[in-house]
Amino acid sequence: MPGFGKDDRRSHLFADPPAEFRPAAYWFWHTLPADDEIETQLRDFRNQGYGTILIQARLAMPRELYLSEAFLERYRKAVEVMQKLGLVAGLYDDYNWTSGQAGGRTVSGAPHLSERHLFWATTSSSGGEISGIEAPFATGMGPDIASWIYDGGRPVFGEWELLAAVYHGPGFSQIEDVSASIRIVPGEGGCRFEILGEIDADRQITVFVSARCLTSRLINYLLPEAGARFVEVGLEPYARRLGHLMPETLQFLFYDQPGPQFYTWNQKSGNLGNSLLYAPSLRRKVEEATGLVFGQALLNLLYDLGPETAAVRVNFYATYSRLMNEAFFGPVKAFCERHGLRMTGHEILPHVGGYALNGGFSSVDPRVVPGVDFFGIDAFRDETAVDANNYVPQLSPKLGDSVARAHGRARTMVEIYATATRTEGRGAGQWELTPATLRAQSIRMHMAGARQVIMHALYQTSGSDGDPRLFVNPRFDFAPGLNFEPWWDHHRGIADETARLSAFLEDFRPETPVGVFYPLATALAEGPRHLHGPHFGAWCEALAKLPCGHMILDEQSIADGEVRDDMLVANGLCFSALVLPGASRIASSAVMVKLAEFVSAGGRLWISGVDPKSLRGEPLGCGVRFSDPPGLATLAELVSHLPDTAPKILAGSAVSSTVGRDSEGFWKVVIFNDGGTDEAVRVTLGAGFVFETWDVETGTPEPQRAARLLDIALAPHDLLCLRMRSGEGTGEEVQLRSTLEDHDAMITLSTCWTFRTVDEEPACPIFVTTGWQAQGYASYSGIGLYECSFDLPDACEAVLDLPGVSVAVEVRLDDSIVGRRARPPFRIDLGRLDAGPHRLALLVANTAANRFYADTPYAGEPWPDESGLTAAPRLFLLPTADMKETA
Known part of the structure; x- marks a missing residue:
C-alpha cells in the first residue's frame, strides 16, 4: 500500500494543495484600486491561503466606470500582480451580477435586445387589460438594486404586440383562435385589449401579448444577437487588454445567474407563475415541437386542457430552455474557446440554501429562466459550478457533483454567499460569521462534492459609518468581507486544512448505494408548487443525515445506464436503490423500460407521493410506494438491507x-x-x-x-x-x-486577569466568565489581550483548555507563541513547563458584528455579540506518560 514517500504524487498534493483545491474568492471592487492597494491586498489574500481570485465590480462603483479604459487598465494591473504572486485569476463576467447585461452596455444603443416578455389575461367580457406589472424579486431587494436593473428604478413597458387570442368554452372545450378579433390599445403602465364581437355567456377569451421593458438593462436571452453583443461589448474588451495573460493566469470565465426578471401583474392566472421571455423564434420552434398553433400551446401552459397538457408543457419548456441556452451560453462558450478559457458559472438555483427544489427562491417560477434543466445547461460548461446560501447543509454541492458526473467530469465549484438571518435587510449579511462556522461549512461542501469553494467575498473596503443603504455601502453588500474580520489572521489555517481535504477527495469515486431521480419532466409539467419539490428535498436531506452515499440521476443517465445483477451502473457509479420523489411524469420511454428492468433484476425502487406516468399517461407499474418521504428511522431500515462492502x-x-x-x-x-x-x-x-x-x-x-x-x-x-x-x-x-479527559491535576485560572485592546493602554482587570461586550466594550470588534500569571509547583506537561472563546485565540506563554485556535475545542498543548512562575497571554479575536452593526437597523438579536473569554481557562497538568493526543 503506497505511503507518504517523497515521490508519492498524492502526498505532495495533500501536503501543499494547488490553487484548484484552495479557496477562491470574489474580490469586490468598490472603486478603482491604486497600485499599492492591489499589491497589498492580493499578497494578503495569497498569504491567507487563497489560490484563485475573481474581480467583481459592485454597486458601490459607479456604473460608468465599469469596462472603461481606466477600469480595464486597473484590471490588467491586478491580474499581472496575481501572475507574479502565483495566483489564478477567473473572469467574473459582469457588473454586480445577472450575466449578460455588461453593466447596461449590451442594450445601450441596441434597445431591441432588452428583455421582451409575454403576458396574458383571461376574460369573459368584451375587453380586458394587462396592468400593475411588478418585479417583486428585484424591487424587494431595495431601490438601489432596482436602479441597477432599471433606468429610473422601475420597469416601464412599451411596444405592445398581440401574439394570440384563444376562445374556449366550458372545460376548455371548443378552442379556436380569434386573434383577428382583438385590438390592442397601449396605455401607461400596461395595455388594454378590445374584443370585436360578442362572447357567449359560458365562454372566455385568453389573450397573449408581449411588450419590451423600455427601462431594463437586462437582455432578451432568447435572441442569439443579444448573446453575441454581450460577448462583443462585455467580454472582448477583457480579451483585448488581457490576452497576454490568457489562459496561463486568467484561466476561466465565470457567469452568474443569467436571466430576465420575474414579472407579475394583476391579471396573471394559471399554472405559470411569471411572465415568459418572447422572441419570434419561440413561436416557430414551439409550434414545431408541439404540433399546435402558438395560442393553443400557450393555453396549455396556464390550464389543464386534458391528457396532452403534460406533454405540451414539457415540450414547450424544453424548447424555451434550449433557445435560451443556445442563444446565451453558446456565444459565451465560443468566446472561451477562442481564448483558451474554461467556461463555468451557475444559473439561478431555486433550491439555494436548502434541499427542497424550489424552497430557496420560493416567489419565482424557475421555468422562465435557466433554472430547471441543470443537466442540460452543464453540457455547455467545462467545469460545474453551483450557488450556496448561508452556512448550513444544503443540496447544491451534491447536485453539482451529480451534474458533473453526468458529463464525464466530477465535483463542482461552490460559491457561498451570506444573507442576514437575524435581522431585516438580506444584503446586510453576517458580519457575525465565525471562523468555526466558515470551516465547518467548507468541510460540508467538500464532503458533499465541492472541489473548490468560492467565498463571497473579499472586500476592497469595509465601507463607511452612518450609511445604512444596502449594497451601495460596501459594508452591507452581502457581508462579511472576510478580510475585514478581526479573526482574518486565522484564515490561513482554515484554508490549508480544507484544501487538503479537497485534495484528499480528488481521486475518489463515492460509494452511492442510492440514486435519486431528478424529476425534470415533473418540474416542467407541474410547476414549482408541486409536491416533487419538497419530496425531492426530503429524500436528499434524509440521505445526507444518515449519512448514506447517494447521487442524483437525470433521465438520460438512467436511460444510458446498464443493469448488472441487481444494480444500475450509471455515470461510473453503482446504485442498488433508486428513488422517484414526487415524480408524476417521466418523459423518456427508455427510462420507463430501464426502471422496470432494474426492478425485475432485484433492484429497489422507492416512489413517494404520486404514481409516475409517461407523458402519454401510461403508469410505471413497479416499485414500492410511500405516501410521503420516509422518516430517518424508516429510511435507515431501508438502506440497511442494501448490499454493501464498504467500511x-x-x-x-x-x-x-x-x-x-x-x-x-x-x-x-x-x-x-x-x-x-x-x-x-x-x-x-x-x-x-x-x-x-x-x-x-x-x-x-x-x-x-x-x-x-x-x-x-x-x-x-x-x-x-x-x-x-x-x-x-x-x-x-x-x-x-482527539479528546482530552478531565484530570485530577487541573488549575482553574479564574482570577487576576487583565485586559486591554491592542491599541489601548493601560490594561484593566476583567472577568473571564463573561465576554468583554458586557464589560464596557459593547461595540468593540478587534483583538483583545488577556494576561495573567500562574505558578507551577512542579515541572509537568500542560494542556491549556479554554472552555469559552469567542471566536479565535492566539496563545503566548512567557512571550513565545505556543499555539492558535479558531474553532472548538480550544485546547493548546503547552508542552513541558518548568516549575515556577509563568506569564500567559491570550489574544482573542471576535467578529466585526459589534463594530459594523452598531447604530444601524441591522444589529438584530443578539447584540452585542459575545466576545472574548466567556469561561475560566483551565490548565491540565499531565505526567508525560499520561499525555493524550490533542486536536
Missing part, C-alpha cells in the same frame, strides 16, 4: 461521513464531528484492514497500522481522513483519540 461507520447523528474508492482501489473515508460534544465513532472493514490517517491540519502522515476495528473519540469539529484496505491481517482493536 462500516457507526456514530451518532452529529457525525457525518463519506466513503469511496480511489483509482488504486483503496477505500477513502472522511469523518466529521459536526456537533458540539465529543462523539464515539467505530470503523470496521471485513475481518481486518490496514489504514493510514491523513492529517489535514499538518499535511503530514501518521504511520500505517493494522487493525481489526477502529474506536475513535472525536472532539467537536474534529475531522479525520483515512485511507484503508481490507485483507491484510486481523490486527488489533485500535483506539484513536
Whole structure:
C-alpha cells in the first residue's frame, strides 16, 4: 500500500494543495484600486491561503466606470500582480451580477435586445387589460438594486404586440383562435385589449401579448444577437487588454445567474407563475415541437386542457430552455474557446440554501429562466459550478457533483454567499460569521462534492459609518468581507486544512448505494408548487443525515445506464436503490423500460407521493410506494438491507461521513464531528484492514497500522481522513483519540486577569466568565489581550483548555507563541513547563458584528455579540506518560 514517500504524487498534493483545491474568492471592487492597494491586498489574500481570485465590480462603483479604459487598465494591473504572486485569476463576467447585461452596455444603443416578455389575461367580457406589472424579486431587494436593473428604478413597458387570442368554452372545450378579433390599445403602465364581437355567456377569451421593458438593462436571452453583443461589448474588451495573460493566469470565465426578471401583474392566472421571455423564434420552434398553433400551446401552459397538457408543457419548456441556452451560453462558450478559457458559472438555483427544489427562491417560477434543466445547461460548461446560501447543509454541492458526473467530469465549484438571518435587510449579511462556522461549512461542501469553494467575498473596503443603504455601502453588500474580520489572521489555517481535504477527495469515486431521480419532466409539467419539490428535498436531506452515499440521476443517465445483477451502473457509479420523489411524469420511454428492468433484476425502487406516468399517461407499474418521504428511522431500515462492502461507520447523528474508492482501489473515508460534544465513532472493514490517517491540519502522515476495528473519540469539529484496505491481517482493536479527559491535576485560572485592546493602554482587570461586550466594550470588534500569571509547583506537561472563546485565540506563554485556535475545542498543548512562575497571554479575536452593526437597523438579536473569554481557562497538568493526543 503506497505511503507518504517523497515521490508519492498524492502526498505532495495533500501536503501543499494547488490553487484548484484552495479557496477562491470574489474580490469586490468598490472603486478603482491604486497600485499599492492591489499589491497589498492580493499578497494578503495569497498569504491567507487563497489560490484563485475573481474581480467583481459592485454597486458601490459607479456604473460608468465599469469596462472603461481606466477600469480595464486597473484590471490588467491586478491580474499581472496575481501572475507574479502565483495566483489564478477567473473572469467574473459582469457588473454586480445577472450575466449578460455588461453593466447596461449590451442594450445601450441596441434597445431591441432588452428583455421582451409575454403576458396574458383571461376574460369573459368584451375587453380586458394587462396592468400593475411588478418585479417583486428585484424591487424587494431595495431601490438601489432596482436602479441597477432599471433606468429610473422601475420597469416601464412599451411596444405592445398581440401574439394570440384563444376562445374556449366550458372545460376548455371548443378552442379556436380569434386573434383577428382583438385590438390592442397601449396605455401607461400596461395595455388594454378590445374584443370585436360578442362572447357567449359560458365562454372566455385568453389573450397573449408581449411588450419590451423600455427601462431594463437586462437582455432578451432568447435572441442569439443579444448573446453575441454581450460577448462583443462585455467580454472582448477583457480579451483585448488581457490576452497576454490568457489562459496561463486568467484561466476561466465565470457567469452568474443569467436571466430576465420575474414579472407579475394583476391579471396573471394559471399554472405559470411569471411572465415568459418572447422572441419570434419561440413561436416557430414551439409550434414545431408541439404540433399546435402558438395560442393553443400557450393555453396549455396556464390550464389543464386534458391528457396532452403534460406533454405540451414539457415540450414547450424544453424548447424555451434550449433557445435560451443556445442563444446565451453558446456565444459565451465560443468566446472561451477562442481564448483558451474554461467556461463555468451557475444559473439561478431555486433550491439555494436548502434541499427542497424550489424552497430557496420560493416567489419565482424557475421555468422562465435557466433554472430547471441543470443537466442540460452543464453540457455547455467545462467545469460545474453551483450557488450556496448561508452556512448550513444544503443540496447544491451534491447536485453539482451529480451534474458533473453526468458529463464525464466530477465535483463542482461552490460559491457561498451570506444573507442576514437575524435581522431585516438580506444584503446586510453576517458580519457575525465565525471562523468555526466558515470551516465547518467548507468541510460540508467538500464532503458533499465541492472541489473548490468560492467565498463571497473579499472586500476592497469595509465601507463607511452612518450609511445604512444596502449594497451601495460596501459594508452591507452581502457581508462579511472576510478580510475585514478581526479573526482574518486565522484564515490561513482554515484554508490549508480544507484544501487538503479537497485534495484528499480528488481521486475518489463515492460509494452511492442510492440514486435519486431528478424529476425534470415533473418540474416542467407541474410547476414549482408541486409536491416533487419538497419530496425531492426530503429524500436528499434524509440521505445526507444518515449519512448514506447517494447521487442524483437525470433521465438520460438512467436511460444510458446498464443493469448488472441487481444494480444500475450509471455515470461510473453503482446504485442498488433508486428513488422517484414526487415524480408524476417521466418523459423518456427508455427510462420507463430501464426502471422496470432494474426492478425485475432485484433492484429497489422507492416512489413517494404520486404514481409516475409517461407523458402519454401510461403508469410505471413497479416499485414500492410511500405516501410521503420516509422518516430517518424508516429510511435507515431501508438502506440497511442494501448490499454493501464498504467500511462500516457507526456514530451518532452529529457525525457525518463519506466513503469511496480511489483509482488504486483503496477505500477513502472522511469523518466529521459536526456537533458540539465529543462523539464515539467505530470503523470496521471485513475481518481486518490496514489504514493510514491523513492529517489535514499538518499535511503530514501518521504511520500505517493494522487493525481489526477502529474506536475513535472525536472532539467537536474534529475531522479525520483515512485511507484503508481490507485483507491484510486481523490486527488489533485500535483506539484513536482527539479528546482530552478531565484530570485530577487541573488549575482553574479564574482570577487576576487583565485586559486591554491592542491599541489601548493601560490594561484593566476583567472577568473571564463573561465576554468583554458586557464589560464596557459593547461595540468593540478587534483583538483583545488577556494576561495573567500562574505558578507551577512542579515541572509537568500542560494542556491549556479554554472552555469559552469567542471566536479565535492566539496563545503566548512567557512571550513565545505556543499555539492558535479558531474553532472548538480550544485546547493548546503547552508542552513541558518548568516549575515556577509563568506569564500567559491570550489574544482573542471576535467578529466585526459589534463594530459594523452598531447604530444601524441591522444589529438584530443578539447584540452585542459575545466576545472574548466567556469561561475560566483551565490548565491540565499531565505526567508525560499520561499525555493524550490533542486536536
